[in-house]
Amino acid sequence: MVNKKLLSSVRFPFGEIARDTAKSAYRHECTDAAGAMAFEMVFAIFPCLLVLTALMVITGTPPEAFNQLIVELGIIIPPPLLAIVEENIEHLWRSYQSLFFFGILGVLGPASASMSTTMSALNRAYNVMEKRSFLKRRSLSLILVISMGLSLVALFNLFIFGEQVVVWMDANWAFLDIVPSLGNILHSLAGFGGTLFVVASIYRLAPNIRQRWRDVLPGSFLFLLLWSFIAGGFRYFIQSFSYYNVIYGVLGGVIILLLCAYLLALILLLGGELNGVILQHRQRENNAGAGAD
Incomplete structure (x- = not known):
C-alpha cells in the first residue's frame, strides 16, 4: 500500500496542474505583486553592482568575469546602462572600500523589501x-539577499577556475579538438546550476x-525555462532592433530594465x-489514499 501511495503522489495530470497554476496566479494577483517586486528590485540594482564590485576586489576576481557571468546567466542589462557600468567599473575598482559600505546600505533596504x-x-x-x-x-530577507550576492561572487570565481581547467585540458587532452565548445558547455552548466x-x-x-x-x-525548473525564453527574446530584440537606442536613448534602456525586472x-x-x-495535489492524493484505507 505504501508503494501505491508513493506512485499516486507523483501521478499528476499536467493539464490540470497548468490550469490550476494559472488560476492560482490570477487569484493571488501575482501581476500586482510582481510590479511591486520589480519596483524595489530596480532601486537595488546599482547599489548591488557596487557591492559585487567590492566583493570581486576582496576575493581577487578580475572585472572581466562580471560581463561573462551576465552572459552565462542570461541576465539582460540594456546596452545604455551596461555602457554606464563599464565606464565606471575602473573607478569602482579603485575605491571599493568606501563604496562597499555605501553599497551595502543602499542594497539591503530595497532588496530586503523586495x-x-x-x-x-x-x-x-x-x-x-x-x-x-x-x-x-x-x-x-537579509540572509537571503546576502546569500544571493555571495553566490554570484562564487560563480565569478567558478568561471575563472573553469577557464583555467579548460586551458589545462586543452593542453593535455587531445579530444578537446573534437569538442571545442567544452568550455562554453562547462560555463553554461555552472550558470544553470548556480x-x-x-x-x-x-x-x-x-x-x-x-x-x-x-x-x-x-517551480525552479519552470523559472529557468521561462527565463531562458525571455532572455533569448530580449537578446534577439536588442540585436535585431537596436535602433530603439537611437530613438529612446537611455530612456529606452530604463524601459527594458523595468520590463526585465517585472518579468523576472x-x-x-x-x-x-x-x-x-x-x-495541494499531493495532499489531496494522500488524503484520498488514507480515506481508502
Whole structure:
C-alpha cells in the first residue's frame, strides 16, 4: 500500500496542474505583486553592482568575469546602462572600500523589501499565514539577499577556475579538438546550476512552510525555462532592433530594465504558484489514499 501511495503522489495530470497554476496566479494577483517586486528590485540594482564590485576586489576576481557571468546567466542589462557600468567599473575598482559600505546600505533596504514582498506572495501561493515575527522575517530577507550576492561572487570565481581547467585540458587532452565548445558547455552548466540553487533556496526558505529540496524543483525548473525564453527574446530584440537606442536613448534602456525586472519577478512567482499547486495535489492524493484505507 505504501508503494501505491508513493506512485499516486507523483501521478499528476499536467493539464490540470497548468490550469490550476494559472488560476492560482490570477487569484493571488501575482501581476500586482510582481510590479511591486520589480519596483524595489530596480532601486537595488546599482547599489548591488557596487557591492559585487567590492566583493570581486576582496576575493581577487578580475572585472572581466562580471560581463561573462551576465552572459552565462542570461541576465539582460540594456546596452545604455551596461555602457554606464563599464565606464565606471575602473573607478569602482579603485575605491571599493568606501563604496562597499555605501553599497551595502543602499542594497539591503530595497532588496530586503523586495524579498519581503516575495515572501508574502509565496505564502499566498501555499495558502499559509505569515506567523513569523517582523524581526525574523526581515532577518531572513537579509540572509537571503546576502546569500544571493555571495553566490554570484562564487560563480565569478567558478568561471575563472573553469577557464583555467579548460586551458589545462586543452593542453593535455587531445579530444578537446573534437569538442571545442567544452568550455562554453562547462560555463553554461555552472550558470544553470548556480541559478537553480539560488531560486530553489528562495522557494524553500521564503514561504512559511517546511519543504524538502525536491518539493521546490518543479517551480525552479519552470523559472529557468521561462527565463531562458525571455532572455533569448530580449537578446534577439536588442540585436535585431537596436535602433530603439537611437530613438529612446537611455530612456529606452530604463524601459527594458523595468520590463526585465517585472518579468523576472512574475516568473519567480509563477514558479512558486506551481510548487504550491503540486503540494495541494499531493495532499489531496494522500488524503484520498488514507480515506481508502
